[in-house]
Amino acid sequence: xxxxxxxxxxxxxxxxxxxxxxxxxxxxxxxxxxxxxxxxxxxxxxxxxxxxxxxxxxxxxxxxxxxxxxxxxxxxxxxxxxxxxxxxxxxxxxxxxxxxxxxxxxxxxxxxxx
Amino acid sequence: xxxxxxxxxxxxxxxxxxxxxxxxxxxxxxxxxxxxxxxxxxxxxxxxxxxxxxxxxxxxxxxxxxxxxxxxxxxxxxxxxxxxxxxxxxxxxxxxxxxxxxxxxxxxxxxxxxxxxxxxxxxxxxxxxxxxxxxxxxxxxxxxxxxxxxxxxxxxxxxxxxxxxxxxxxxxxxxxxxxxxxxxxxxxxxxxxxxxxxxxxxxxxxx
Numbered sequence: 001x002x003x004x005x006x007x008x009x010x011x012x013x014x015x016x017x018x019x020x021x022x023x024x025x026x027x028x029x030x031x032x033x034x035x036x037x038x039x040x041x042x043x044x045x046x047x048x049x050x051x052x053x054x055x056x057x058x059x060x061x062x063x064x065x066x067x068x069x070x071x072x073x074x075x076x077x078x079x080x081x082x083x084x085x086x087x088x089x090x091x092x093x094x095x096x097x098x099x100x101x102x103x104x105x106x107x108x109x110x111x112x113x114x
Numbered sequence: 115x116x117x118x119x120x121x122x123x124x125x126x127x128x129x130x131x132x133x134x135x136x137x138x139x140x141x142x143x144x145x146x147x148x149x150x151x152x153x154x155x156x157x158x159x160x161x162x163x164x165x166x167x168x169x170x171x172x173x174x175x176x177x178x179x180x181x182x183x184x185x186x187x188x189x190x191x192x193x194x195x196x197x198x199x200x201x202x203x204x205x206x207x208x209x210x211x212x213x214x215x216x217x218x219x220x221x222x223x224x225x226x227x228x229x230x231x232x233x234x235x236x237x238x239x240x241x242x243x244x245x246x247x248x249x250x251x252x253x254x255x256x257x258x259x260x261x262x263x264x265x266x267x268x269x270x271x272x273x274x275x276x277x278x279x280x281x282x283x284x285x286x287x288x289x290x291x292x293x294x295x296x297x298x299x300x301x302x303x304x305x306x307x308x309x310x311x312x313x314x315x316x317x318x319x320x321x
Contacts, residue, residue, distance in 0.1 A: 002206060002207075003203045003205050004203055004205070005203050012188065013176075013183055014176055016188075016191060016195065017175055017176065017178075017195070017247045018247075020247060020248075021247060021248065021251055049206050050219065050258045052254075069262070069266075070265070070266070072208065072262070073206070073217065075219075077254075077257065079172055079254075080172055080173050081176070082173075082176035082179065082180050089165060089261075096268045097154075097158055097264075097268065099268065099272065100272055
């Protein structure tokens with residue numbers, strides 16, 4: 001049982017609302033900036049439990065995010081920006097599933113097909 | 115494949131024992147893999163459901179904030195939303211599930227007042243947006259947990275599958291091959307011995 005902090009990374013207009021939830025916000029304007037902030041936040045000593053990052057800035061650092069997925073903390077979660085979701089998050093999960101199961105089971109909307 | 119073992123009974127016994135262990139291990143691992151897979155598919159399904167729900171909720175809330183941004187300045191909004199508000203954290207408890215450590219997130223106590231600002235100076239759009247975001251928060255945390263579990267479990271499935279395959283296609287066939295080799299060699303020795311005895315008996319009988 002430990003307490004962790006939460007942070008949101010992304011364009012200012014998208015993440016401003018997280019302030020109202022008591023989540024720290026880190027507004028960025030470029031992917032490079034987002035990558036730098038992410039590196040700072042994933043430091044285990046900083047004790048971040050969940051880091052929300054908008055799809056728009058996460059696009060080019062997807063590999064890093066997937067690599068972080070292999071450790072228990074922190075959890076990096078993609079969220080849509082204020083311009084709507086681009087579907088990267090589901091796409092990422094689809095790829096993870098494909099690697100684990102060896103087949104794409106997520107495609108059709110009709111549910112599982114094995 | 116060249117088999118390199120001593121064709122002795124000792125070795126045969128040892129190899130048979132190893133083979134039994136390997137077969138048993140293989141069965142156990144295979145069961146584990148099946149169970150992991152079953153859990154995994156359910157989780158993936160749940161992840162997709164949550165993801166769709168959360169994205170919809172967030173997008174709508176964000177649109178509301180964009181509306182508020184059109185009327186209010188950034189710094190004003192920042193103070194209004196962040197004012198007098200403690201940072202809220204999550205408590206994470208590691209849960210062991212299928213031999214994988216996964217975090218279970220619980221949000222800290224919620225403040226009774228959802229709106230951190232005075233209602234007089236802000237617009238209804240903002241209230242609506244904050245309310246929407248609030249209702250999307252719990253599913254969002256849940257999504258974080260489920261998505262992390264999916265990721266960790268995917269890794270575990272990959273590892274387990276590799277081990278199952280190594281046992282099934284490399285170690286077990288190799289051991290079986292060695293056992294067969296020793297058995298045949300021993301039988302061959304036995305036959306050689308028998309023939310030698312018969313030959314000796316023949317020579318002795320003639321003499």
